[in-house]
Amino acid sequence: MSLHVIQALVLRYLFLYTRSPMRLIELIFWPVVELVIWGYLTLFIQENTTGDFPRIIVFLLGAMILWDVIFRAQQGVAISFLEDVWTRNLLNVFVAPVRTIEYLAATFCVGFLRILVTITVLGLVAGLMYSFNIFTLGWALLPFFMNLMVSGWALGMISTALILRWGQAAESLAWAVPFFIQPFIAVFYPVSAIKPEWVQTISWALPPTHVFEGMREVLKTGVFAWDKFFWAAGLNLIFLTAAGMVFFYMLTLTRRRGLLTKFATQ
């Protein structure tokens, strides 16, 4: 792996974002809209019911922000690839001395940067509007955050592999793939709420589930859920490796079928 190649590719995406403000707006607009809607809904419910609601608003807003970490990391990978397809730049990149792993690493960095932007904005909005302090989660935030980012990268590679397999017609998968798993990873509700019970086995096999359950545990008890963290990290390692293998396999298959150039010049 060579750092200067990754830097150069990241620079290309930075140029892209500075040259097209719409992309930056999109990065900020949707999460804010989502946050505002969820926030108002929670406030409304809170005012019209009695019980343990201050905690629920923390759960919901926290979950929303953390879900966005997965989604942004996944988008960083999948959309960066699509940007190269859309701009017919893919061939230039693939005939340059760029290793596939360097290309992926650059998209991972873009995912990381996208997360930083979104989280900062969401953190500020949540703080200002609902006095939700994202750091309620304390230092537990960081390891969870990293786990979710890795899950997002893995999903991003899967999305890209699927687009390689089915062509540009399948490009909406770049937005859809994270939502395939969203119902199972217990973002907004505990795993125990998932029915029928056997589906919970699937949930526990997915790394983000452990993060979201762990987050709720931290909020409830104030104690860091080490077991959840290790489960998430271990499963992530497996998922990232598997997703990477699927991606490499699809790329080779695309080369073998002679379709890489079709992608790039369509």
Place this chain on the structure above:
Amino acid sequence: MPSPIPSEVILEARDLTREFDGVKALDKFSLKLHRGQVLGLLGANGAGKTTAMNCMLGLTLPTSGGLYAFGKELQSHRIEILRRANFSSAYTALPANLLVWQNLLVFAKIYRVPKPKERIAELLEMMEISHLHKRVTGQLSAGESTRVNLCKALLNKPELLLLDEPTASLDPDIADKVRKIVLRIRSELNCGILYTSHNMKDIEEVCDHLMFLHKGKVVMEGTPKDIVERSSSSTLEDVFIKIARDGEIVDETAKKEEVAP
């Protein structure tokens, strides 16, 4: 006796075959490109020129056959080879929303060009497009973007340059400039250039050696002058049309050689 220095051949294809759904886009195609040579691949639409080039860039894997650049097997030394090579095609583009200098800077960094800003300025000047430096890439005319693409292809001073129809969709004036540039690059960098085109003027002016492709097979090969003589045609265009229509051509020399004892 030590064998002669093998470094003269910088790109070699041996019996390259590429099938798409049972149809051979390339059929036992072999080629040797020498340093300092401009080799033209000629043939009708669909003859297999782009497929040959894509295989040589490792973008498409051949069904069978071997590919070597700088004496090394292509797939197993891809990155190392690509550092010393470059490519430009009328059918690819640099990201449209970036400025010309931004695009070139990104690729200069990928190719690890020393003093990238100077090299970019030098190339823009050579292509006579210094004034386009701060323009949006997507807003350039065909002639302008072709030359920006060529700048990208020359950033790393390639020893091996693959140009797929570099003059497609250019007006005669710009096409002429591009041909002059290609010749200048060849002498300045002493690189090997593989060149595809439909444009006979291109081929006559630029190429030292020609290979006519038809349905993935090399049907004729030689210097432009040679080919015209051997096929008892008056112009290269004649030869092209004959090959495109009939797929074969009477190669007078070959015939005589066959007859000779």
